Amino acid sequence: MAQQHFDIAIIGAGPGGYSTALRAAELGKTVALIEKDATLGGTCLNRGCIPSKALLTAVHSVETIRNAERMGINASLQSIDFGKLRDFRVSTVETMTKGLTGLLAHRGVTVFRGDAVLRGAHTVDILPAQGQTHVLRSVKAEVFEPTDAQFTIVADDIVLATGSRPLALPDNPFTGALIDSTQALELNTLPASAVIVGAGAVALEFASLWNAAGCKVTLLIRKDRVLSTWERRTSMTLTRELKRRGVEVITRTAVEHVDTGANLGATVHYRQNDSTEERVAYGEVVLAAIGRVPNTDADWFRSSGLALDDRGYVVVDGFGHTNLDGVWALGDITPGHALAHRAFEQGITIAEKIAGLDPKPVLDETVPQVVFSFPEAASVGLTLDQAKTREDVLEPEETAYPMLSNARMLMSGEGGSMTIVSGEFADEPNKRVVLGVHIVSPIASDLIAEAEQLVGNHVPLADAARLIHPHPTFSETLGEALLKADGRPLHTR
Template sequence: MTEQHFDIAIIGAGPGGYSTALRAAELDKSVALIERDATVGGTCLNRGCIPSKALLTAAHQVESARMAKRTGINIEIQSIDFGRLRDFRTSTVETMTRGLAGLLAHRGVTVFHGEAALRDGHTVQVAPAGGAAQVTRSVKAGVEEPVDDTLAIHADDIVLATGSRPMPLPGNPFSGALIDSTQALEQNTFPSNAVIIGAGAVALEFASLWNAAGSDVTLLIRKDRVLSSWERRASMTLTRELKRRGVNIVPRTKVTHVDIGVNLGATVHYTQNGSSEERTAYGEVVLAAIGRLPNTDADWFTSNGIVLDERGYVETDEYGRTNVPSIWALGDITAGHALAHRAFEQGIVIAESIAGLDPKPVLEETVPQVVFSFPEAACVGLTFDEAKLRDDIVDPKETAYPMLSNSRMLMSGEGGSMTIVSGAYTSDPETELVLGVHIVSPIASDLIAEAEQLVGNHVPLADAARLIHPHPTFSEALGEGLLKADGRPLHTR
């Protein structure tokens, strides 16, 4: 067995793991990054964010061609070459994984490919993964060398970034036509009809993708609207827009079981509105998108005394420290938003904390959330209902901006909404701040970045409303919304 020592050992090379590695290497720490997959990047880069957005890029082009009829341009979509589309998706992922591997090598991070297991607070044992004969090591991008059939990595600090996996339906493991999001991305063609169980980001993005590609999509949701935990106006708007596009949304359902066909398809059995009467929905594929489970079920988590909460998430302080002094955790195995950009920032905070710096910890309510549906939805900060429940906030209010007052929104032919939540903290009751922004629009994912700056930096509403936005742009909608919230509406009543 080979043994090596590093300042920091990181288990998992997804967004949280590799961001920790990159920042720690910048701070002159020796870093071992251990990944069981053949490539770095984790679920996001290989099986999630990036490949799904590559497919959604193509779907946007289909949508644009259809919307062009409004402007007198007639485009006939004859077919979708799925082989070329798959090649586009694959090449996008390969380009980005190669780029990430090159960046890690450039920073001096040593990447090991193998199955990691924590042996104690300062030791990680690595075994071959995926049928390989030996653990491999890469110090140059694209160049791997065998190490040994067993490797022990000793480190002053160990960071756990093992990610998450799709949650199966109770009593119905993924099998046949009942698929998870990874399998949905690996399909060789778009389904002619599909049933999706869920009302969150993954469910809505696949509903938009398949609907744009011409599939008949049925969406079974538990509440009366999608994204039910979001600000009500945004969730109602997105529900309406998906229906307008032809997505069949069935509200207030409870799935009882799924019958998987012998050769093709599956039938979902469900009840609705609390009734005992059972109904069915058939799909060539059935996508269960009801959430994700943290990858903390390995015995070595508990055998090393790492405390997990009742849902299996690693308990940490605001800087990522676990109850074991030398062990840190981040990303999807910690409670909070399971988002790549949250994990990026957590990784930076952990690396800087290990290096003895004093970073600002991640504040969950300032982490922007985005759904890349058609249209997109994004939010950051508090809803009005949340603000009303806070003892440290006085005089909260919400302002609805009519998005069709924006010229670019009108040209787009899309529906949308924007709600701005403002109020003051009890520590400074005279200063009204931007507390939350909730948007549905074609480019909500881009607009929310400015909103996050306002919320995260506690910008006074009066100052935010004086920012000048270029005309005519989608971003102008945020400026107009802020003016209205500040009691100085310009192009709205």
């Protein structure tokens, strides 16, 4: 059995794991990155963010064609070449994963392919991954070579980044036409009809994708609106826009069971509004997108003494410390937003903390949330209701900006909303700042980046409102909303 020492060993090569590896190597640490899958990048690069956005980018072309007629341009969609669409998705993923592999090699990160087992605060055993007889290792050359049937790493610090997987409906495992998001992305053709159970980002992105491509989409949600934990105006606006596009949104539902049967398709049996009457919805496929579950069910998570909460998440502080000295955790296995960009920042923070630097802790209230639906939705910071419950927040207020007063929004033919939440922190009296920004608009995913800077850096509202936004752009919506929040509206009342 071979053994090797590293400064840092990282279990899992998704966004959190590889960002830790890249930053730690940059800081001069010797790094081992362990991944059981055949490719690096985790769910995000292989089965989530990148392939789904590739498909959404492609289908945006369909949206553009349909919108052209409203402006006097006669164009039509002849057909969708599903083979080329698949090739576009696959090639995008391959380009990104190959680039990541090359970058890790360039930084000198040693990559192991195998199943990792934590044996203590400083020891990781690696066993062959499924289908392998030996642990594979790549050192700077992007080429994997077999080592032993078991490999032991001794490390000063160990970082856990094992990610998450789709959560199945209770008593309804994924089978047949009842699929998860990974299977949905691997479909070689788009369904003619689909039922989607869920109201979060994954559910809404697939609803938009399939609906734009001509699929009849039925969306079953538990509350009265999608994104029910978001700011109310944002979630109500997006619910309305999905309906306007033809998505059938059925509210206040409780799924009883799903029949997949021997024939193609599946039938969802559900109740609505607490009624005892059973209703049904049929789809060529049924996508269950009700959340994700952390990959912490391996025996070693508990046998090692790691502190887990009642949902199976690893308990950490803002720097990623676990209860075990020298063991850190990040990403989807820690409580908070399950987002790649949050994991990136957690990885950078952990690497810098291990290296003896003094990074700031990762705060979930400064992590932007984005839904790449049609139109997009994005949010960062506090809602008014959340601000009112905070003892450290004084005099919170909410400002709604009428999006159709913006020329580009009017041209787009889209509906949207913009809400600014402002107030003061108790430790910074007489300094009114932006506490939260909540947007529905065609490029909300880009607009939220500026909002994140304002919220995260506690920029005074008056200073933020004085920033000039180019005209005519979608970004003006944020600029004008800030002016209105500061009591100086320009093109609005």
